[in-house]
Amino acid sequence: MSLPMYQEKNKVPFNQIKYVVGVAAGKGGVGKSTLSVNLARAFQQSGFQVGIMDADIYGPSLRRLLPESQMPMKRGELIVPADCSGIKMISMAFFRKDDEAAVVRAPIANGVIKQFIQQVDWGELDLLIIDFPPGTGDIQLTLAQEARLTGAIMVTTPQELAVMDVRKAVNMFQQVNIPIVGVVENMSYFQDGEEKKYLFGKGGGDRLAREIEVPFLGEIPIHPEICQRGDQGRSIFEAEEVGIQDYFKKISENIWAELNRSKGILDYEFIQVDSHTFQLTRADGEKMRYRLSDLQRFCPCAGCVDEVTGQRKKDLGSVDDQVKAKRVEQVGRYGLRIDFTSGCSNGIYSYDSLFVTG
């Protein structure tokens, strides 16, 4: 008998994807969508299988930047993503009218995002790019917790005002243990003949990368063709004379190198030992065994621990040694949520706490 793990249930949508990468900024209008699409093109040109999830429920723009050659389809319980010149894509834009205001209350938006994570059959992919919505609210947190990201790429423009918001998004990813792959600076300068004109400040991306100690993945200059072609749904990768695509190519190579370098450092494996025990193996080989009753005793859920005082509400001796789990669920790369047969189901055990206190 094995514990019904989240990743088992989820095998179809996400398990054939090598890397899942978020493109995020905290802020809107810094060029996340443009970067996502052009990185996808760059990876595709290098021979990779690529998918993009447009996670902006309120302002989905990827469909315009990368029009579909085939619409998404329903196959049983799953959604087959659209085919956009060989890149797989899913976006809210496929499911409602163009100008309609998505005045969607947060729980509904969250539901859509969960569907995008659990019910899209991406098939085999080298890379899934998730284009994050602006902000650090509900949807962003749900994505960070549930989409099992390999890492996040932070996008900023050079000015301090943008960097400020990006810092907040970095902070959010750090809270849920998602590694930052690196920083990309967009709209870095305008190349005017020989001269570089810094229209939106200078050096914010590089400064941010140093500050949070991650690689600076590269900069993208302002170029009228990026906007113009984007608006028309044409790719700058088909305009050899422009040369602007080389910036995206270089950044895609840096990202791929980083992903391979850090591969697996945050991966954990489970083995079911018996119905009351499981074993957790960290990528560095370190192993820990847990008896479910021991974990139940230190359950961090609101029913077991007073949220204000931190005091334990239940007597440790009252836990049944034979307690089992109905389900063990991975929460992002952050930890485990255990649904005990005793009724506790909301406590999250972070991997950090499991390997320190276990």
Next chain:
Amino acid sequence: MSLPMYQEKNKVPFNQIKYVVGVAAGKGGVGKSTLSVNLARAFQQSGFQVGIMDADIYGPSLRRLLPESQMPMKRGELIVPADCSGIKMISMAFFRKDDEAAVVRAPIANGVIKQFIQQVDWGELDLLIIDFPPGTGDIQLTLAQEARLTGAIMVTTPQELAVMDVRKAVNMFQQVNIPIVGVVENMSYFQDGEEKKYLFGKGGGDRLAREIEVPFLGEIPIHPEICQRGDQGRSIFEAEEVGIQDYFKKISENIWAELNRSKGILDYEFIQVDSHTFQLTRADGEKMRYRLSDLQRFCPCAGCVDEVTGQRKKDLGSVDDQVKAKRVEQVGRYGLRIDFTSGCSNGIYSYDSLFVTG
């Protein structure tokens, strides 16, 4: 005896403000905050009393653009806004640390916005500018419904990708009957000597204004000083040589003219006739009298009407002719919410429906 009206309760925070104007885009990064601050400066220079509400809970940036000379203070139940070189300001940035990720679930964010609307004592103002957050979700809807906006100014950049999102925000304001004052285009072009370089496409703002039949209020070119001074919290209004402030000045004049022109067309007045009857007077002089029992019979709340079928759940004859109201509340410029003594309290009667069917 008079009905306890929303505007009575709310007298202190909002009733001494001549115009309340939202600056919105649906999208982030188009320059809403920069526009809000520089419009405030322009209005101030024309001798007006101005306030700004930074409604971006997740990425508040106004404090950086316009540093305070005096922090906000608590006075009884009310908050006195910060003083920023003579401009009154309230922002989430005053209430938490700089880099902290505001991973705030939607109901909490909504609560903050309601406090900003109901508990800030602005005093006498000619104009309150509300800098909207990106998106068309919970907070935006709460603001549009509760902040009693005179109108909304839409900001876009020239590219179609931005205009797409702004259209969605326009749609949202139209749904709740808030007039669009006009469209401002930001980052229109870069003036390179004699030549205008269109770095982010061309003409999106003007096209949008024509399409939704509102005035085009003006354009703002890309200028390194706007960003640089913004990052440093210095005003372009103190840099006479740059000339860029004239663009904001011109737009502020266009906005003021529009506000005065459309003054009052959406205002409604109540008079209490007796404890079962009130009278509604539209700005054009049209009067309607309502008996509360008649309104109760056509209550649109979910308890009275089946949300799916639209069928009325209660027998019309069962309504007591003597029913009274505990409270009548204005919902934005959209309609009335009536809290009947019979228990119904959630139905919103739009002004449109009151004047057509009444």
